[in-house]
Amino acid sequence: MxxxxxxxxxxxxxxxxxxxxxxxxxxxxxxxxxxxxxxxxxxxxxxxxxxxxxxxxxxxxxxxxxxxxxxxNPENLKKTLMGLAVLGVLLVISYFLSDSEAVINAAGGISEGGEAGSATNKWVGTGIWYSIILGGVASLFFVYDLVKGLIKS
Structure with a gap:
């Protein structure tokens, strides 16, 4: 108090x-x-x-x-580390799915800093793929929870 x-x-x-x-x-x-x-x-x-x-x-x-x-609480620590490991695996998968091709602007030229093979391009692509994968997983869990709720009703 x-x-x-x-x-x-x-x-x-x-x-x-x-x-x-x-x-x-x-x-x-x-x-x-x-x-x-x-x-x-x-x-x-x-x-x-x-x-x-x-x-x-x-x-x-x-x-x-x-x-x-x-x-x-060591039990929560294990769960947290497992969750971080899964996120790390998804990040590695996203990294390998992304490309580092040149970034073309509206005029058809290569944007400044967007040259082929750029590390920035690779990490931006990784972020995009990571978001897509996490969004897909979240959508699957949403649909699963929705179906589970409909079955219980």
Missing amino acids: KSNKILNIIIAVVALVGAFLFIKIFMEDSEAIETDVDLQNSVVSPIIYYSTFLLIAAVVIAVALSLWSLIR
Whole structure:
């Protein structure tokens, strides 16, 4: 119960600081904010840094708590590692399905950085195939769940 109070206090402080920075922006003239660099640095930059800090803190806390949970529960760790292994296998399959042909623009020429054999082309193709494979697997599970629900009804 005490940790819940502490968490509520932290949330309130974060919200108050964010509200203060947000109101500080609205107290200034919008035209002046767009043209005056010093005003931008004194009014807009703090909320950007604060938001960046909150994002990084949220990611670090989420990853740390997830890892802590996995360490405390070895059964979930096995399941997670198996899931990562399956995703790794699908990534390797996607990599071999992709090509590294030249990227042709609308004018029929080769786009800058899109030369044949480019590693970027290969990884973009890998990402596309990876998305297609994962979308197909998700679709199969969706149809399976739908049919299973219809059979139970």
